[in-house]
Amino acid sequence: MKLYYIILFLTFIISHNSYSSEKRFKVHTLAFYNLENLFDTINDTSKRDEASPIMEMKYNRSEVYNKKIKNLSKVISGIGFEETKTLPTIVGLCEVENKNVVEDLINSDLLKNANYGISHFDSPDERGIDVALIYRKNMFKILNENSAYLELKYASGKINYTRDQLVVEGVLENEKIYIIVNHWPSRSGGELGSRPYRNKAAELNMSIIDSIQSINKNAKIITMGDFNDDPTNESIKKILGAKDSRNNLKNSDLYNPWENLFKSGVGTLVYRDNWNLFDQIIFTGSLINETKKRLRYYKSEVYSPKYLFNKSGRWKGYPFRSFWSGGFTDGYSDHLPVYMLLVREL
Numbered sequence: 001m002k003l004y005y006i007i008l009f010l011t012f013i014i015s016h017n018s019y020s021s022e023k024r025f026k027v028h029t030l031a032f033y034n035l036e037n038l039f040d041t042i043n044d045t046s047k048r049d050e051a052s053p054i055m056e057m058k059y060n061r062s063e064v065y066n067k068k069i070k071n072l073s074k075v076i077s078g079i080g081f082e083e084t085k086t087l088p089t090i091v092g093l094c095e096v097e098n099k100n101v102v103e104d105l106i107n108s109d110l111l112k113n114a115n116y117g118i119s120h121f122d123s124p125d126e127r128g129i130d131v132a133l134i135y136r137k138n139m140f141k142i143l144n145e146n147s148a149y150l151e152l153k154y155a156s157g158k159i160n161y162t163r164d165q166l167v168v169e170g171v172l173e174n175e176k177i178y179i180i181v182n183h184w185p186s187r188s189g190g191e192l193g194s195r196p197y198r199n200k201a202a203e204l205n206m207s208i209i210d211s212i213q214s215i216n217k218n219a220k221i222i223t224m225g226d227f228n229d230d231p232t233n234e235s236i237k238k239i240l241g242a243k244d245s246r247n248n249l250k251n252s253d254l255y256n257p258w259e260n261l262f263k264s265g266v267g268t269l270v271y272r273d274n275w276n277l278f279d280q281i282i283f284t285g286s287l288i289n290e291t292k293k294r295l296r297y298y299k300s301e302v303y304s305p306k307y308l309f310n311k312s313g314r315w316k317g318y319p320f321r322s323f324w325s326g327g328f329t330d331g332y333s334d335h336l337p338v339y340m341l342l343v344r345e346l
Helices: 061-078 099-106 191-215 234-239 258-263
Strands: 005-014 017-038 090-096 116-120 130-136 140-148 165-172 175-183 220-226 269-271 274-276 279-284 296-302 338-345
Touching: 017 061, 017 175, 017 220, 017 279, 061 099, 090 099, 090 175, 090 220, 099 116, 099 130, 116 140, 116 165, 130 140, 130 165, 130 175, 165 191, 175 191, 191 220, 191 234, 258 279, 258 296, 279 296, 279 338
Parallel strands: 017 090, 175 220
Antiparallel strands: 005 017, 017 338, 090 130, 116 130, 140 165, 165 175, 220 279, 269 274, 296 338
16 A cells, blocks of 8 residues: 655644644545536436436536536645645545446546445435445545435425435545544524524434444544535534534544634635635544544644635635636636545554
């Protein structure tokens, strides 16, 4: 197995005495990215994909699709590269139509040499969009994968078909980790009216985490996704119980580093000139309270190079989305990617 190393300058606090030293670490980037309607050009009569932006276009669909794939691969190839000098180890994805579009993505010129595998299940979502996970097969080995169905109903009693939650159990650096990929119900109809749906999604997410911890209370669990809620909203703060501080953090507690970032003005998407931070990677305290020689958390970041923003016009400073007003903008996504670094001292 080819190893990738990086020299990081870290400051450790031990017995209230701090010191800086040069150390060698094995570093892994784990990321999440909302791909904004990555649909193919084939009409699937079993779903409403004809309402997707690319299917609504009358001309150049194949050209647009190929450019969309190229643009997204450029983004993914850059996430965490500054720190690791290599491509991400694991990336959670949402707003993908099917496994085929994910295969096209990982076979693109910028990603094909990373030897990515795919974890994906078809969801019953009304729009025909799914979540997925791509992972470097020489670094992460999947032991088990399944799709957790989220049962929702409208006030009328009609079923509200939405995205499943993808649950992956695997091995990274000879340690077992669990990853849950989410795309919770949107705020369509208003935040307040749609809140119960996201709260239900949070309850499902918590039940998955509880079931894992009932077997191993010290399990290393990462739940990532577009939660369509900010870190301070009820679904994240109360139902998941995600904490914003490392102080007195138990191995079974959920830690959310994005809450303090959000409070400082950091976001991943803009709505009516206000930044939201819907895209988050939340994880158990077991990734913080770990010894130096084992896999543990280092930092979290929003990936935000200048090219991911509109440079002028009405939407200046907004994420440079790929579709707008019935056409292709040659952009990327209306969301910015997020990532975390996991390290193991050598």
